[in-house]
Amino acid sequence: MGRWEPNARERLAAAALELYGERGYEQTTVAEIAKRAGLTERTFFRHYADKREVLFGGSGELEELFVRAVAGTPADAAPIEALAAGLDAASEIFADRRPYARARHAVIAANAELKERELIKLASLSTALAGTLRGRGVPEPAASLAAEAGVAVFKVGYERWLVASEDRDLVQLVREALTELKAVAAGG
């Protein structure tokens, strides 16, 4: 096989999730992931720094899309409306990823270190969003509070979306969570 492998990144991610589910995250090696995907370890390391990064490789994309959508709203949009646009953009990329997201979540929920990593990624997202809002002239503490609220809405909507019996899509569940947050804050 040549150096270029079609869909190598996705094949490696699928193979890793299968193995994490079968054997546990701790017990799985990069060599096994590469073999299951029909690729070499060298190819694995061209795509991921280590086996943990397979699970978190998408969080940079999520943050970028979320922040870009917030930054792209009209300058006079209220912070919560700018965040609503970011939430939509971030949610849309998950449209066809539910089976993968559920398998990923099961692996993360079983491992304390991975749960910490997930929290750090969300904290990083909140910091980035607060910076974007400040760049639009939103003062503190409103910028940080709006950013934290936006991340909380995404997290709660995302967790509902993962539930086995839930079949509504992520965009819808996140919008519902935003509506719910507004109601809670208004004393509902």
Next chain:
Amino acid sequence: MGRWEPNARERLAAAALELYGERGYEQTTVAEIAKRAGLTERTFFRHYADKREVLFGGSGELEELFVRAVAGTPADAAPIEALAAGLDAASEIFADRRPYARARHAVIAANAELKERELIKLASLSTALAGTLRGRGVPEPAASLAAEAGVAVFKVGYERWLVASEDRDLVQLVREALTELKAVAAGG
């Protein structure tokens, strides 16, 4: 000296913070902390499981006070009002702890592992608050969203309180953060 040492827990915490500030958290040993406090390692381990726990020993108390105050509000109080009572109760215990809290924050900010630990404690607080709200009949996702919002308000108020130039007290800053969250959610 006998087995009982007056204020041993506080003396150990003060000694640990001094040493973390002087030498760095990683470079400080339990033996050095005990020596600085004029106590034995044995006494240290009667109060703290390890040197990390010195920094997080208060988070159980914070969670307990916060949850108890939420649970103690009238049954017909809206979730955000129940949380407001919890935020007040949690903030009051910090009244005379600002110098300690600032030194602690400087140590945590310099160490990735400690920052993760802080995020986990906040996530645990949010989970506990959501459970308390569900126990009061608040349905999901309102319970989780209200809990996340309450923790975000505390976090943002607490971070402002730590700023060197800030001299308003924590109760006041957290109340302001709650007011600000309500304004943000209302589209302000």
